[in-house]
Amino acid sequence: MNIVIRKDQWINLAIIASALWFIWFASTHFDEYTVRILNNIAIFTILAVSYNLINGVTGQFSLEPNGFVAIGAYVTALLLLDADAKDYQFDIESPYPWVLGLQANFVWALFFAGTFSSLLALTLSFPVFRVRGDYLAIVTLGFGFIIRILAINNPEITNGSLGLNDIPEFSNLYWTGGIAILAVWGILNIVNSKYGRAMKAVRDDEDAAIAMGVNTFKIKTFAFCTSAFLEGVGGGLLAALLTSISPDLFTFFFTFQLLIIIVLGGLGSTTGAVIGTVLVIGGAEWMRFLDEPMNFGLFVTPAMPGMRMVVFSLILIFVMLFAREGIMGKRELKDLFKKGKK
Amino acid sequence: MILELKGVTKKFGGVTAINNTTFTVNSKEIYGLIGPNGAGKTTMFNIITGNYQATDGEVVFRSEKLNGLKPHTIVRKGIARTFQNIRLFKTMSVMDNVLIGFDFQANYTYFESIFRFPRFFGEEKRIRKRAIEILDYFGIAEFAEHKATDLSYGQQRKVEIARALATNPAMLLLDEPAAGMNPAETKELAHLIRTAREDFDLTVLLIEHDMKFVNQLCDKVLVLDYGKTIFEGKPSDAIKDKEVVAAYLGDFAHD
Amino acid sequence: MINVKDLHVYYGLIEAVKGISFEVEEGQIVSLIGSNGAGKTSTLEALLNNVKKTGEINFSGFDTVNHKTHSLVQRGLSLVPEGRRVFINLSVEDNLRMGAFNNDENYERLKDVMYGLFPRIKEKRLQMAGTLSGGEQQMLAISRALMSEPKLLMLDEPSLGLAPKIVGEVFEIITRLKEEGITILLVEQNAFAALRISDYAYVLENGKIAMQGIAKDMIGDDEIRKKYLGG
């Protein structure tokens, strides 16, 4: 396979190279806490850019990520845990024999996680895309909900609410960061192709897109399955990072968090989604000091645990009030430089 | 003969919007569809393009029956349209708007676009070149990278027609293309449509209330009146037809 | 009736209207003509304080600057918006009812007047306005605006999308409204028809007034003929 490299691709290559260098540097020089935050950022970047593809670029107001992330996480966890570990862990009911038999290495596990998610997305797209707008939102919200309930109620496969523990910790910054770079690159490639254009056309005016010969159902399904694939992979990385998963991780708060990220970053902007991830995930960590007692010099406020979330929600409201299209709007980082030149 | 409608009827609930209408459009003809408001003209368009299904009757295009086909399939068979109110993709550039018209003509797969296979670059180059050609033809190439909705109304109309032409149609359906234009702009548009017919080898079916425009442009008109045909023939004859004057033109036509 | 001085309209950084002054005298029909994007719609919206603007507007001796759209409507300004904007999920009759929101006592009477003006919408009075054809919607929009018995009626391209016969009727109705004492500010692409029934006219170009004068004189003006009348 020979990949043609164009002039403007050199810039991209340079960006990718510096990102890779950063990953190496961070892995070797930063403390574990920082590395873990970076890992979270990398995984949420994958999730945010892929969620942005269906929600921002294609304009289908879907609230599904928690469902696919959960599926990816469970598939990966079940493939990575050996039969012995599973047998030991399953406490509510004993596992089905086939569950014990599942086994794969990390790469295959992630691949299966993604594939399984996207196959499910394919099946789902037939009913889901019959409805539009807010109805789509509630159907997909329901899907995520159902997945979680299934995880709780099928202890023979998922170990119920106990979740799966002791998942081998394969994820590290090379994996998460590397896949994040791939994901951003791949998604930008989609966006800058006829498929991406068609997705945007569906978002702007579905009827007009049809009138241009676009098979809008196919385009929506592509976007949905691609999102689901990466969400599955992201879920797998998350499982192998946390080493422990359980159904309560995948509530709709998980989806809301992603939604906040992509809207803050600028709905429809892939680079905006990356920026949004850094701000929300990094920012939430940074704001931890709000939970602690504060010393204002003159007086010391008592610790107000939970204050962080209050401030977080206020910031969220203010950002939306003053930057209603999010930080990047629908532009990409590249467009900003273009404007600057003019 | 390129398009033939045979006994097309469309009912909405109890309302009959089109009643047993038959007409044919010949190749390279500019065919006008006129009639009072609510006569069923737009509905007729929607039936031809597959947005609505006819309650009864047949639509035949290049000897192929279109009934039951999906709208996007019909476009690919060579029928493109514009809308009564301009409907451009508002967040996209003029160029991208036109490129959407090439969507089904670019030959690369989803997979190839993700991993940037050589074919992707080749195909993109090809359709971009053609898109520029079309924009150039309409004299709006300089706006290629502008957001489509930043253009003036007249220019947006042109983008919309350019976008439709990008689908490489044999037949173009225009729904009130001159609405909202002043007489000077209308005149320019008429000229543009006429030359485009030659240069793109088009058959045009259009709806318009501006009789001057219709007169200048159309080879033939069909006058619909609440579902039934009251006249078919030359526009210059239509103006004189008593029934047409009574139902549609009124005294106003004599300006 | 209405007196405008140095009006500017802004959309973010875009200045759509760049300092225009004009007036409409009581009992007259005044036209604003100009090509697409000249700023005609923006001017009408500005008179109703519906866009961001600066300048002085005096309506019957009343300074409108600090008043909201709805209170200006209550004072006798009324607009038939561009693109009709009927309430598509309300029936035709309910649309009229909305027009008479602050004019309950005259609703029944005015409704019949409107049905007299436009028999076509009377037939459809129980149908949802969204299922009307474009022209029918335009008729509805005009009647709706009249339901508040305005002193000044502003029409934004009322002939848009109407069949010639109806266009003729609409212009006839506008003349008749004038005779009944309603002052009219008319924005039209169909400059010919507009000028013919107007007393006075302004030509907008790129947000500025390029020309003004007695309407009848303008029809004869060469420049106008060339630019706006197409020949």
Place this chain on the structure above:
Amino acid sequence: PMSGPLAAYGQTTYDGIVLAQKLQPTLKNGDTVKLVLVDNKGDKVETATSTTRLISSDKVTAILGALTSTNTAQVIAIADKKQIPVIAPAATNDKLTMRRSFANRVCFADSFQGKVVANYALKDLGLKTAVVIVDQAQVYSLGLSKAFKKAFEKGGGKVIKKLKITSGDKDFKAIVSQIKTMNPDFIFLPLYHPEASMIARQSKQIGLNKPMFSGDGVANQTFIDLGGKAVEGYMFTDFFDYSAPPTQKSKDFIAAYSKETGKNELNSFTALGADTYFLLVDAMNRCSDPSDSICVNKEIKASKGFEGVSGIINMDKTGNATRSAVIKVITNGKAIYKTTVNP
């Protein structure tokens, strides 16, 4: 968790830790113990991140928490690798401490509690058939119901049915209506207080007046407040009895607690929270270098006959606490001590 759906439990537990630190702020060597609070919002990603932060950034000697068994498992997974001891206040799942060297807890495990209830019901009350209501979403509930069923059926009892609920539910009329037709000797509700109190109320409404029994999940005043008259006669297991403080430390603590809050109905979670702190400080004091995590861990496990707020705690090698349970019954709006069960 200090925010999120389970914030209430986190907050009550944290109260205990804070008050404990207030009472005993320094080590033997005079150093002040510094508490660092991190809120995990009851969420796994946050749990992992904040645990890493505590270990690598705040360089803590030991971790107290987390609250629920799943999140505690997460904390332990990370801390175990870094050899930082964890003391869980209330995570009762049996598996939690298995195959781990740095996991400890001050509460008893599900299996013990399940046995206590089963035996008490069978032998002391002579109840032979039970309906169990399980909260599918709570590890605590799943573990306890399983342990109970095992012990109850071993002792000759019969579990007629396990009915499933999900925490957050409020309406149990359909469930209690069903139980009424099943007519069991008693109902076992291994639940937390919000659900248990609602079930008790709705049972009384439809005239279902069977004995009800819960674990420590309802061992707090809130349960009685929420249940009102409907929980009269309700039985549950608890760690200790605040009205008859088992140790001197309990007495002191309860005194301090009522000074602080004006109440003396000390919540078990608060007591257990305090005990994690006291146990840790005690272990640290026994190390020459109190910040040596490995030594601290060893000493935690070596704690025998430790006098805690919630009673005498004997730690074993696996990090589990061997301790007695008490059984209480709610009478006239007060939880009245009935009996103590020793392991």
Place this chain on the structure above:
Amino acid sequence: MNFLEFMQQMVNGFSLGSMYALIAIGYTMVYGVLRLINFAHGDIMMVGAFLGYFGMAVLGLPFVAAVFLAVVGSSLLGMLTDKVAYKPLRDAPKISLLITAIGISFFLENIFNVLFGGTPRPFPVPEYMEHIINISGLIFSVASLMVPIVTLLLLTIILWVLYKTKYGMAIRALAFDVNTVNLMGIDANRIIMLVFGMGSGLAAVGGIFWAVNYPSVEPMMGVLIGLKAFAAAVVGGIGSVGGAVIGGFIIGFTEVVVVAFLPEYGGYKDAFAFVLLILVLLFKPTGILGINFDKSRF
């Protein structure tokens, strides 16, 4: 299963359903004017319940006065959120509005959590509400009987306002075109604010009844109820008040039926509500009584 038990379960479903309905109405009304899924609605309900609690437990007000306090307080809160968080975004993309709604929701949950703690507080239910009525074996409390009555009463009033008054007409018109409503000489913003007030007031009534039937209040109580009420509103056809009530009953009955007649699947109770929702939308993509807001003509 005997007839009595069946009837008992139906009574249970009816009372639960009407509670969902009550809350779903508010959702649907706000959606009707702003086309906004007001994620904060469940939390306004929570605030309403808290206000009722404070009114009775702290201020010692009688029940009716506490309800009044809660309704007024929540209405004001609803109008305030509209003014602060939604009104400045009238012409912004809907999704921005949605995010501020989520923001308000998080804010209310967390501020109540910080101020009052997450521990549930017992709601002081008046004696007569807990009174049990027994009609030949069918058992229900006065409170659970009152909810359907109040719901249907409020429904009637709202339907009357919506379809029989000109204000209702304006409310319906708003859904499609705020600007043009202004052109009719109507202060659209004020009407929107009133709708928020009404919707929030209803949420407060819902919250109090919820707290009377399940007597505890805590900061997160609105989340799940809000979600289900939202599902109910969608099943019924979001934007349609009658639909919200139908949807509420459907969801309520489904829950009871699943738990009562399919106890094995009790754990799937909440999932069934959503499965049902998906099924309804498959056959009726805009819900049972829904109007298609995306209607675009060619």
